[in-house]
Amino acid sequence: xxxxxxxxxxxxxxxxxxxxxxxxxxxxxxxxxxxxxxxxxxxxxxxxxxxxxxxxxxxxxxxxxxxxxxxxxxxxxxxxxxxxxxxxxxxxxxxxxxxxxxxxxxxxxxxxxxxxxxxxxxxxxxxxxxxxxxxxxxxxxxxxxxxxxxxxxxxxxxxxxxxxxxxxxxxxxxxxxxxxxxxxxxxxxxxxxxxxxxxxxxxxxxxxxxxxxxxxxxxxxxxxxxxxxxxxxxxxxxxxxxxxxxxxxxxxxxxxxxxxxxxxxxxxxxxxxxxxxxxxxxxxxxxxxxxxxxxxxxxxxxxxxxxxxxxxxxxxxxxxxxxxxxxxxxxxxxxxxxxxxxxxxxxxxxxxxxxxxxxxxxxxxxxxx
Numbered sequence: 001x002x003x004x005x006x007x008x009x010x011x012x013x014x015x016x017x018x019x020x021x022x023x024x025x026x027x028x029x030x031x032x033x034x035x036x037x038x039x040x041x042x043x044x045x046x047x048x049x050x051x052x053x054x055x056x057x058x059x060x061x062x063x064x065x066x067x068x069x070x071x072x073x074x075x076x077x078x079x080x081x082x083x084x085x086x087x088x089x090x091x092x093x094x095x096x097x098x099x100x101x102x103x104x105x106x107x108x109x110x111x112x113x114x115x116x117x118x119x120x121x122x123x124x125x126x127x128x129x130x131x132x133x134x135x136x137x138x139x140x141x142x143x144x145x146x147x148x149x150x151x152x153x154x155x156x157x158x159x160x161x162x163x164x165x166x167x168x169x170x171x172x173x174x175x176x177x178x179x180x181x182x183x184x185x186x187x188x189x190x191x192x193x194x195x196x197x198x199x200x201x202x203x204x205x206x207x208x209x210x211x212x213x214x215x216x217x218x219x220x221x222x223x224x225x226x227x228x229x230x231x232x233x234x235x236x237x238x239x240x241x242x243x244x245x246x247x248x249x250x251x252x253x254x255x256x257x258x259x260x261x262x263x264x265x266x267x268x269x270x271x272x273x274x275x276x277x278x279x280x281x282x283x284x285x286x287x288x289x290x291x292x293x294x295x296x297x298x299x300x301x302x303x304x305x306x307x308x309x310x311x312x313x314x315x316x317x318x319x320x321x322x323x324x325x326x327x328x329x330x331x332x333x334x335x336x337x338x339x340x341x342x343x344x345x346x347x348x349x350x351x352x353x354x355x356x357x358x359x360x361x362x363x364x365x366x367x368x369x
Contacts, residue, residue: 006126013116014331022325031323032347036227037162037192037303040343041274043225043260044267050259062255069258072265073233077205082238085245086253090191090219090232095121096247097215097234101153101185102127109147110156111139113163113333115189118156127153137297137305138166141176148184155180158189160196163332163339165299173202177211185240188216191232192301194223194271195278201300205235212237220257222302223274224264229257278302281342288352292359305329307337308355318358324351 019031066086074081087093094117102108104126110118112131119129130147132140139157148155157176160167168176177186188204204216219232231253234244264270285304289296295307308315312328315338319326329337340351 004124004126006123010120010123013120019325022320022323026321026323028323031325032343032350033325034341034343034347034351035325035327035339037222037301037341038227039223039225039274039302040341040347041225041277044264044270046263046267047226047260050263051256054256054259057255060255062251062253062258064251066253066258069231069253069262069265072262076265077235079205079208079235080238083208083235083241084233085236085241085248086231086233086258087248088230088232088252088257089221090189090217090234091117092230092252093217093232093234094118094187094189096244097154097185097187098122098125098127100244100247106151106153107149108154108156109144109152111144111158111161114156114158115162115191118158122154134161134164134166137164139168139172141168141172145176145179148180152181152184154185154187156187156189158191159202160190160192160300162191162301163303163305163327163329163334164297165301165303165305166297167196167198167201167300169198169200170202171200173204174207177207177214180213182213184213186211186214188214190216191219191222193218195275195302196300197275197279198300208235208237212239215240220261220264223271223278224261226257226260226264229254229260231257231261278342281345281348284348284352285340285342292356303339303341305332305334305337305339307334308359309336310359311336312338314362315355315358318362319351319354322354322357324354326351 019033022031070081070084073084098121102122102125107128107130108122109130112133122129132143132147157168180186208214215234215236217234221227282299282304289306297305312330312335316326316328327339
């Protein structure tokens, strides 16, 4: 059995620890999961109604064209239905893009650290990976431009960026994309856009007509609270979508996901409420960091990357024993940080109390900020 050479030694994506597993391992009765950037308030109540309605005919294949959710998203974004492609989460659209554009004699440019699936899928296709370190926690777009050559096929801009939470502004993005060659695809991955409050965040959708080499990625997994149903999408020119669509697996999004997404999209009042609650939680986390002398990267997402001065794995383990699951920054490229998802008010208070207890109860070697 001979698989692609580049698959040898590759590791699959490792998600955060499930709550039930932590309870069993540590004998805890209550655990707070604040590691995977999920919406702590769940989906809109209207989603439950849609799911119940669609649960009665599981034997029927879904609409392969995702007609209803396609039309709804097109209206919401003011684009044509033919400018959309749907996937099992935006992750699958990333996979499709890599499969369609990348080969062993091409390269792809991305920031580092950034969302891991760009690199993961590019490696599978055998492409050369050109990683550009973040500058002050943000995309170094000038350095990324320098990495583009005649063999470059895709440039990834995760905006806001995961795991840093930082963002590229409208001015920065426009200055960047106008310098990218027309035959190089620029992907603006906006998985967290519903949480953005910055007034100078790029309006990438307005750039689609001007730049046929631009694709915008969105998802229903974050603010819309549909992470378990797996549905996301890409927006681009009709020509680009028509070239990419043959790569899409048939029936790749389920009927339940499609109808749940439409119900979630229709409740923008709920999304706005989640955005405001999230911003309040982020402000609280940032004040906590400032009071404790922690450094952090200002976030436009639903998580905060905070540098506690303690190795990320050690702080992760200490918090885990108190029933709080976060992500260690060591695996994310920030060795003395943890990435924590904004939770409900009670979850946030519990986390802040737990981290203070961890610092007072453990003999950490704290590096100066």
